[in-house]
Amino acid sequence: HSAGIIGAPFSKGQVKGGVESGPDHIRAAGLVERLLQQGCAVKDYGNLVFEHVSVDEPVGRLKSVRAVGSANQKLSVAMQKVKESGHTAVMLGGDHSLAIGSVHGHAAALGHLSVVWVDAHADINTPLTSYTGNIHGQPLSYLLRELQSKIPVLPNFSWMKPCLSAGDLVYIGLRDVDPAEHYILKMLGVKMFPMSKVDQLGVAKVMEETCDHLSARGKKPIHLSFDIDAIDPSITPATGTPVTGGLTYREGLCITEHLSQTGLLSAVDLVEVNPLRGQTQNDIHSTVSTAVDLLLACFGRQREG
Numbered sequence: 575h576s577a578g579i580i581g582a583p584f585s586k587g588q589v590k591g592g593v594e595s596g597p598d599h600i601r602a603a604g605l606v607e608r609l610l611q612q613g614c615a616v617k618d619y620g621n622l623v624f625e626h627v628s629v630d631e632p633v634g635r636l637k638s639v640r641a642v643g644s645a646n647q648k649l650s651v652a653m654q655k656v657k658e659s660g661h662t663a664v665m666l667g668g669d670h671s672l673a674i675g676s677v678h679g680h681a682a683a684l685g686h687l688s689v690v691w692v693d694a695h696a697d698i699n700t701p702l703t704s705y706t707g708n709i710h711g712q713p714l715s716y717l718l719r720e721l722q723s724k725i726p727v728l729p730n731f732s733w734m735k736p737c738l739s740a741g742d743l744v745y746i747g748l749r750d751v752d753p754a755e756h757y758i759l760k761m762l763g764v765k766m767f768p769m770s771k772v773d774q775l776g777v778a779k780v781m782e783e784t785c786d787h788l789s790a791r792g793k794k795p796i797h798l799s800f801d802i803d804a805i806d807p808s809i810t811p812a813t814g815t816p817v818t819g820g821l822t823y824r825e826g827l828c829i830t831e832h833l834s835q836t837g838l839l840s841a842v843d844l845v846e847v848n849p850l851r852g853q854t855q856n857d858i859h860s861t862v863s864t865a866v867d868l869l870l871a872c873f874g875r876q877r878e879g
């Protein structure tokens with residue numbers, strides 16, 4: 575295993591301050607040292623510097639479009655470099671709008687890929703269906719080829735092109751999906767394992783069916799985009815949009831251990847850790863250490879030793 579870590583201290587895909595300090599909290603909890611201890615090579619590329627965008631008037635309801643566009647352009651270039659250096663990429667967020675640049679850069683380097691999106695939310699609102707205008711609820715609409723007719727021309731987004739097909743996307747953990755998002759998911763026939771399915775099948779069967787679905791599509795490199803709010807807020811409360819009824823700590827490890835064992839894991843996003851949303855130090859510690867443990871499992875750590 576070899577990890578190439580990129581810190582993306584960015585928060586403009588949503589409106590709650592604090593998520594930009596996610597990368598530093600995850601590093602401070604010992605991510606690099608723990609990866610090295612388990613025999614993983616590590617290259618830490620540090621944090622990207624996102625310059626302030628002074629004038630960024632809303633476009634329709636969309637907030638901070640220009641900032642989100644330029645941040646993701648920079649991230650896409652950085653991701654591509656990390657992949658071309660042969661590492662498994664680790665993108666530490668920052669909010670989930672960063673998946674635009676992370677997936678785009680990954681696809682630019684490798685051509686084709688599949689995405690496993692672990693999240694309480696579908697993050698597939700289009701600019702026109704979003705209630706909030708927060709772009710962290712929309713990244714997949716910019717990435718999916720099938721939705722391009724729904725995306726208007728946006729400032730600072732001309733650098734990107736859609737790079738993902740709906741058949742190569744699998745969701746795990748959904749439990750707070752907007753009506754328009756649900757319509758889109760059904761229309762596109764996207765493979766999804768909402769929490770109801772996780773309860774019904776159990777996480778081992780969910781992972782088996784996830785991998786069967788991806789294998790049938792040709793065993794492409796896997797991009798795991800893990801939103802920490804997929805885990806139950808009793809474990810990871812320090813996040814911007816907590817939703818009760820989430821994955822247990824153990825289910826989170828089952829998911830990441832299983833994907834690690836496929837040998838196809840090529841990039842991991844770990845996003846939406848927001849220390850300011852924790853009520854106590856313990857809230858923050860529980861959230862950040864769970865994020866670290868999930869990442870260690872992505873790089874081969876096994877609970878049996």
Ligand SMILES: CN[C@](CCCC[B-](O)(O)O)(CCN1CCCCC1)C(=O)O
Binds near residue numbers: 669694
């Ligand atoms: C479900 N969609 C939301 C949340 C997006 C969360 C982004 B993530 O990165 O954390 O997954 C919420 C929209 N609801 C807000 C409250 C009223 C009903 C709509 C949105 O803002 O689009």
Ligand SMILES: [Mn+2]
Binds near residue numbers: 694803
């Ligand atoms: Mn979420």
Ligand SMILES: [Mn+2]
Binds near residue numbers: 670693710801846
């Ligand atoms: Mn998300």
